[in-house]
Amino acid sequence: MKKTVCELFAGVGGFRVGLERLNSGWSTVWFSQWEPGASKQWAHECYVSHFGDIKDLAGEYTTGIDVAQVNKKNIPDHTLVVGGFPCQDYSVAHTLASSKGLQGKKGVLWWQIYEILKAKKTPFCLFENVDRLLKSPAKQRGRDFGVMLSCLHSLGYVVEWRVINAAEYGAAQRRRRTFIFAYNKNTNHYKTTKKTSLEDILLRDGFFASTFPIRSNEAIREGKVSKDVENISNDFKFDFGNAGIMRDGKIVTTKATPMEEKAITxxxxxxxxxxxxxxxxxxxxxxxxxxxxxxxxxxxxxxxxxxxxxxxxxxxxxxxxxxxxxxxxxxxxxxxxxxxxxxxxxxxxxxxxxxxxxxxxxxxxxxxxxxxxxxxxxxxxxxxALVTHMITRMGRTLDNIIDAEE
Ligand SMILES: C[S@@+](CC[C@H](N)C(=O)[O-])C[C@H]1O[C@@H](n2cnc3c(N)ncnc32)[C@H](O)[C@@H]1O
Missing domain, CATH: 3.90.120 (DNA Methylase; Chain A, domain 2)
Structure with missing residues (x-):
């Protein structure tokens, strides 16, 4: 499997900077960056000035337009899709009660990710969002993240998530973000991990637990998510912990505490x-x-x-x-x-x-x-943007995972 990447909501290229720093062969085959309503696309310009632009499979430059306007079939094949999808709807700038979550204007961009996964059958995904994503919306706690899990479940993915505060893992900024790692059930990674218990993946062996060590003195909670997204939208409520995994619709989650690492000041x-x-x-x-x-x-x-x-x-x-x-x-x-x-x-x-x-x-x-x-x-x-060192660290774990694919 090639280390090819599609970088969505690319901004000025945080995921790409973090992965390319490894010099382990990651190559970005397409990206998308468009700031709604802005006449001058500064972030796209910055991205292109560092990395150059890329044509899609139809031979067109579509990296700088609204991703909703892109024909998903024309996105080049890739092994990993990454993206810090716009988070204004969950942003700490609003109170939880006023955040509109997935139903908000920008939150609907989740459906663009969903369309891309459906069209491209991407084996691996790595997404970033604000920490309150797990709690949104206030009236039906956990529904928005439940909808995402349901979508990923219906497309055949196993999903791990973790709220990571960069300062607790050696960065100079306290920045708490939800990271989501998903892998399709047609990967070797799934075959080699499917016998490992969800609890072991959560606390020790999983993508996040092995990259950002944790301990947990809290109870492990279990839940279920169905493949029926509409059902989830109407009824689903769940108290997601800051660490968790969903496999075959079964959710296992807990409140994890990071192992101490020296912070940079x-x-x-x-x-x-x-x-x-x-x-x-x-x-x-x-x-x-x-x-x-x-x-x-x-x-x-x-x-x-x-x-x-x-x-x-x-x-x-x-x-x-x-x-x-x-x-x-x-x-x-x-x-x-x-x-x-x-x-x-x-x-x-x-x-x-x-x-x-x-x-x-x-x-x-x-x-x-x-x-x-x-x-x-x-x-x-x-x-x-994001703390690129967190991506570099995740990239090392991804290197091992991809090396074990065929
Ligand atoms: C949270 S930022 C991600 C920043 C990025 N991770 C970085 O390192 O700079 C989300 C980005 O999505 C872009 N965006 C918002 N709506 C978009 C759309 N419809 N199509 C493409 N990009 C969009 C925004 O302009 C913004 O740069």
Missing amino acids: LGKILENKKVDDSFFISDEKMPKWTYLKGAKRIERTSAAGYKYVFSEGPIAFPDPWDKPSRTMLTSESTLNRSTHVVEDRKTKKLRLITPIEAERLQGFEDNWTNTGMPQRMRYFCMGN
């Missing part, structure tokens, strides 16, 4: 050189930043006219050097509570992180996004 990735004056916080803006980062209690009125008190605690200001950073969002560098503010190494004054530091937090080469896009978009693309 924010201080380690900060610039040693002089940083441009434009990144520093002016005396004039300091009160606003102090307010945003501080504790507050504000009286608000709900849409229905009820008065309530909104309160939030303080967050570290500036962000400490001796810990991994907080999660980077697409709004990084804007006047926002979640934007990182650090003490500059040379001047000891407070400043924003630079686009290069944002790239380092996600494990990209310095200046990866310095391909002509505005500075604001460089932060945006990094907020959308």
Whole structure:
């Protein structure tokens, strides 16, 4: 089996960077990246400037259009499909109650993945999404992920998942994401693992447990998912743990705790050189930043006219050097509570992180996004991306799996 990849929702190429770093023969045969509603496709341009564009089987360039418009039959054959599918609907920016999940506008892109798997019969899949995917929607907890499991089950896949916080596995950023690994029952990997108990796969031998070691003192819970997606949409509810597996419709899940690994701190990735004056916080803006980062209690009125008190605690200001950073969002560098503010190494004054530091937090080469896009978009693309080292680590396990295929 060849190490060929189709990278969906490719952004600036986080999966590709993570896999190619291994130098073990991974080759991307097609990708898709299109930002809805944007007149200038900065991420696609950045991706192409690093890797070049690729024609589909009909000889057309379709990598930069809405994936829904792509004829799935024209996607080149591949062994592995990867993708961090758009997560706005589950994003931490919304409360769980207001997140629309699979029924939301962008969440429906799951059906594009489903169409591709149906058309291409891809043997292996690796997807990424925000952690709340497992809980969405609030009114029918676990339904959205249940629908995905049901789809994958109906197409003959076994599915493992894990919520991974990159900082717990040696990265400089606390970024908690759900990773989903699926393999088809026509692979050797299925044949060699089908006798292993679901519990052993979950805790020790599986794709995630062997790559990111865990322990679990919590009960192992079991459930079932049928191949009938409509049924799942209407009735399914399940409390998915942060680690789990679904095989033949049987779900086994638990709350896992990572084995301790030494984290890299924010201080380690900060610039040693002089940083441009434009990144520093002016005396004039300091009160606003102090307010945003501080504790507050504000009286608000709900849409229905009820008065309530909104309160939030303080967050570290500036962000400490001796810990991994907080999660980077697409709004990084804007006047926002979640934007990182650090003490500059040379001047000891407070400043924003630079686009290069944002790239380092996600494990990209310095200046990866310095391909002509505005500075604001460089932060945006990094907020959308993933910690590439996590993919490199998964890639090592994938190397062993693919080497054992015919
Ligand atoms: C969460 S980001 C993934 C980023 C990527 N993993 C990286 O390393 O940069 C999702 C990406 O999907 C893209 N996208 C959203 N809707 C799309 C569509 N209909 N077709 C193709 N790409 C789409 C967005 O522009 C965004 O870059």
